[in-house]
Amino acid sequence: MATTADADAHLDAREVDGAPFDDIAAALDALAPDETLLLVNSFEPEPLYDVLEERGFAYETEQVAADEWHVLVEHA
Template identity: 65%
Template sequence: MANDEADRVLDAREIDGEPFSDIMAELDALETGETFLLVNSFEPEPLYTVLEQRGFTYDTTEVDASEWEIRIEHA
């Protein structure tokens, strides 16, 4: 997915330290109908439960071994 297709983009690889609070802030700001693209260096499997509990759907793509894109939207 190209970054320009998402309303909000967060590259967690650029965050120094734990990115969880940054990810939660993006989710809180995400309006219905908007798309949030999370770029990460690994598949963030623990995040999936949080997304489901908060009413989001997601689609994960492995771009390469060190780049994963997770497209997140309101369910």
């Protein structure tokens, strides 16, 4: 899997007004087969993991600060 610095697309869920799920779904829909998405969140987005797996994505999660999590997503 690519590194967070190499991600093709970025979405900082902390900047989304309201629930970010629709924005995340749109970012996943726009992701080409060979691209990666870096999702930044203020907490570990555990509920998202099942959705990613169901939609055919692989992911790696890293906590980079007390209130910052990076999830690197790509097609499985």
